[in-house]
Amino acid sequence: MSTPAHSEGRSQVPAPPGGHPLRINPQESRPTTGHSAHGVHGSALTSDLPVVEETSAGGLVVEILDGLHHAAVIARRNRAGRLEWCLPKGHLEGEETAEEAAVREIAEETGITGSIQRRLGVIDYWFTGDDRRVHKVVHHFLLSAVGGFLTVEGDPDSEAEDVAWVAFADLPATLSYPNERRLAAAALDLLTRPTDPGQDTPTHR
Secondary structure (H helix, E strand, C coil), rough: CCCCCCCCCCCCCCCCCCCCCCCCCCCCCCCCCCCCCCCCCCHHHHCCCCEEEEEEEEEEEEEECCEEEEEEEEECCCCCCCCEEEEEEEEECCCCCCCHHHHHHHHHCCCEEEEEEEECCCCCCCCEEEEEEEEEEEEEEEEEEEEEEECCCCCCCCCCCCCEEEEEHHEEEEEEECCHHHHHHHHHHHHHHHCCCCCCCCCCC
């Protein structure tokens, strides 16, 4: 595990997405709009706030270490200041696709360069800030590690405080958010099921 990289002025991290809708392999699905994560609009006060759409991308970048699949996960502070372990991810920039953003964000937050193998799932949730309601959609991908080394020094937002390779067997006890644990389980199923000839899966470098 690397040495934590601390930073002043850390930006706010959205509310944990653990209990919000999760779509696995959502090739045909679209983000839902007009409802909160619990199926209601909330109070009249929050419904008067402007709604902002945000899209992020990230996922599980995988390496085989000592014969076992590992994923690079990061530690960051939630809004209450607690350190929580989660999957690397971040906002799309400019004209980036979700795939391009996932590769960039994972490299920035973990130091690992990944190659996308397939789309994994979408987490879709709402949270309320001081002056807006945010509808956030996070696209997750399964990637194989192709280069780099673990470090949080490349994170321009200084949100990631630590990074580690974690064996898939240990992810349920490590990841803080239930939906991310479900994504990890779906990824492990894809990694361990028999593959068709020619189908790429993460392999040891």
